[in-house]
Amino acid sequence: MSISRAITILRKMTPRVLKYRDFRKRILKGEKVPREELEEEARKFVDTMIELGPTFIKFGQVLSVRADVLPQEYMKELQRLQDEVPPAKFDEVKEVIFREAGDVIQEVDPRPLAAASLGQVHVGLSKDGRKVAIKVNRPGVEEILREDISVIKTFLPLTRLILDSSLVETLSMIFRQFSSRIFEELNYEREAFYTSKLREELEGFRVKIPRTVKATKRVLVMEYIKGYKITSQEALNKFDRKALAWRVFKTFVYPVLTSDYFHADPHPGNVAIDDEGYIILYDFGMAGFIDRETRIKLIRMYVTISRGDPLTLVNVLDQLGAIQPYADRKVLAKGFDLMIREMKGVPVDQLELEEFNRLASEAFFKFPLRLPEKIALYFRMSSVLEGTCRMIDPDFDFLPNLVRLVEEEGLMRLAIIDEVMDYVNYFTTQVKERMLRTPIQERRREKRWIGLPVVLASFPVYLFLGDVPSILVALLGITITLSLP
Numbered sequence: 001m002s003i004s005r006a007i008t009i010l011r012k013m014t015p016r017v018l019k020y021r022d023f024r025k026r027i028l029k030g031e032k033v034p035r036e037e038l039e040e041e042a043r044k045f046v047d048t049m050i051e052l053g054p055t056f057i058k059f060g061q062v063l064s065v066r067a068d069v070l071p072q073e074y075m076k077e078l079q080r081l082q083d084e085v086p087p088a089k090f091d092e093v094k095e096v097i098f099r100e101a102g103d104v105i106q107e108v109d110p111r112p113l114a115a116a117s118l119g120q121v122h123v124g125l126s127k128d129g130r131k132v133a134i135k136v137n138r139p140g141v142e143e144i145l146r147e148d149i150s151v152i153k154t155f156l157p158l159t160r161l162i163l164d165s166s167l168v169e170t171l172s173m174i175f176r177q178f179s180s181r182i183f184e185e186l187n188y189e190r191e192a193f194y195t196s197k198l199r200e201e202l203e204g205f206r207v208k209i210p211r212t213v214k215a216t217k218r219v220l221v222m223e224y225i226k227g228y229k230i231t232s233q234e235a236l237n238k239f240d241r242k243a244l245a246w247r248v249f250k251t252f253v254y255p256v257l258t259s260d261y262f263h264a265d266p267h268p269g270n271v272a273i274d275d276e277g278y279i280i281l282y283d284f285g286m287a288g289f290i291d292r293e294t295r296i297k298l299i300r301m302y303v304t305i306s307r308g309d310p311l312t313l314v315n316v317l318d319q320l321g322a323i324q325p326y327a328d329r330k331v332l333a334k335g336f337d338l339m340i341r342e343m344k345g346v347p348v349d350q351l352e353l354e355e356f357n358r359l360a361s362e363a364f365f366k367f368p369l370r371l372p373e374k375i376a377l378y379f380r381m382s383s384v385l386e387g388t389c390r391m392i393d394p395d396f397d398f399l400p401n402l403v404r405l406v407e408e409e410g411l412m413r414l415a416i417i418d419e420v421m422d423y424v425n426y427f428t429t430q431v432k433e434r435m436l437r438t439p440i441q442e443r444r445r446e447k448r449w450i451g452l453p454v455v456l457a458s459f460p461v462y463l464f465l466g467d468v469p470s471i472l473v474a475l476l477g478i479t480i481t482l483s484l485p
Helices: 003-028 035-052 054-063 072-082 090-101 141-161 165-186 188-201 233-238 241-258 292-306 310-319 329-343 350-363 373-392 398-408 412-435 448-465 467-483
Strands: 105-115 119-126 131-137 212-215 219-223 261-263 271-273 279-281 287-289
Touching: 003 035, 003 141, 035 054, 035 072, 054 072, 054 141, 054 165, 090 105, 090 119, 090 131, 090 219, 105 131, 131 188, 141 165, 165 188, 165 373, 188 212, 188 219, 188 241, 188 261, 188 287, 233 241, 233 271, 241 261, 241 279, 241 292, 241 373, 241 398, 261 373, 287 373, 292 310, 292 373, 292 398, 292 412, 310 329, 373 398, 398 412
Parallel strands: none
Antiparallel strands: 105 119, 119 131, 131 219, 212 219, 261 287, 271 279
């Protein structure tokens, strides 16, 4: 760990963390914080992240959808990190491109098509004359990441001195997931694998995914597919907004509900549309895997919300590992009941709401939910996707559209079967437990009574032979009593 880098990070981030700590304390106490004050500090926070470079820019992108950590003003400002990342110098990336893929590339445009935290994209010409898109790692980015992650790992535990333990636990979990996945995004061979898998899963959709020309760990050469950014005015003027938002939503959610792999970064810069109406997907560096059991639980979760069943919702979230161990499940179910009723436009009585807030403050801390690693990436994707779809269609509503997709794809049956199996497993477990035989204590023949007559015989011995013989007979009786089972 570089001492100078550690000092730089501490010097720049400490004022931002302390200011955020003050805001958080006021918000948790129920105090009103002026929006302008929050927005001004959020701008400073994001400017600092950009100054500190790739690691902090990428971590800021992860935090940009964490409503359990940051106020809305911070999350909105962090969206800048999707577009306002300065590119690396062309001379530096050119050397990497031709060293790794010089056998297929003959020309590269010096102006980057896009710049991200870990890499950038240039248009080029292949040896056979085709136009290609070339994605290349930022020079020295892996070394920067390793150094910065080491610094953060060292100082993160110390944040317990200034931040509440609930928040530190959440930040630690987010950082663990971030540091374990970030190096995967640098490996373009892995990205080429995900690209191929998603192309298979979306076969039959009106979707275009660039084919790979060559992939190395640091350079990815793909076919160039031109399109309009999905939220651009050209796209919104040319296509029906509602239909377009639904198609984008379905493109990203369908693989989650039916397959193993999914594109986990649906921000507008990664989605385009061409003149023929084909949706184009770019950048598969952030992709996820989801197992069948988790997939079915997620379907159940949404179906349960749609039918307004808070008790089953708590049960499903528990099975997903999304509820803190200390949380009172009954109080949480009451909270979900109020949330679902509000979502459905059912009036919530003010006294009822106040009673819930009182119970909640007594029963658990401010954040009774947690985000397990197996679903964290999916929820991040969902949050970003909802934001993208609302940029296309301001009236877009995530939950009804997800239930619609579940019904259209015939997936409701999976949710019902899983719920029935929960009941079956519960009752069969109860029956099996009752069928277990109660252990029978081994009955031993009681022999302690044998010594009792000997003790009683000591009395006539005392009358006829005196006290010494009687004591000896009594001791004999006691010895026999204690020695037998």
